Amino acid sequence: MAHATLDNVLGALRNVDFPADKTELLEAARSAGASGEVMAALRGIPPETYTNREDIARSVRTDPDTDLGHSPAQRGEQARQGGKPGLSQHLREVPKTPIEEEMDR
Template sequence: MRAKSTDQIKNVLGDLAFPADKDQIVEHARRHGADTETERALSALPLGEYDSVKEVQRSVPLDPDPDRSEAERSEQRRHHNKAGLAEHMREADEPPVQQELNRDIDRGGPW
């Protein structure tokens, strides 16, 4: 989960005694009324010990464009062209066998 901003994290963890590990941070946030988004973002922290709220804020994964709709996010995932992209996520030409099957269906094939 990626957070939209780290403001809520600062509010929820303001009185936590540091250093603290990830579990202590998540539990403290839960007890002090963190919203679901903040709690999930803190749960996504890498394991380890943190020395300050600022260090926690730097470690929380942030959404680079929080105003995108879910449809826009899905579109970006479908048309992602970076090297190393998983094969099932790449746009590919239809295999020749599938093209032939589609032609048969369009002609009212035997099935």
């Protein structure tokens, strides 16, 4: 199954006037001809009022492998640490592994 990328979701919402609620976001995406994957990602966001694109990016669930280069260890660390309700797991802060810290030196 294909997944929506964050770029696809935000691209479908480029003409949205903020603040906007979930219903307005879905209508804007539908008007822009968004794919079924994008519409499904937007249907999964909490029913809140969004003030900007960053709010949407924090709430929309996309496939983490399409947008970020996190390793399985980093994704596991995200899952263990938890985060703000409604925040997509792959957008949470992830500490570097000891090996990555060593490689950066």
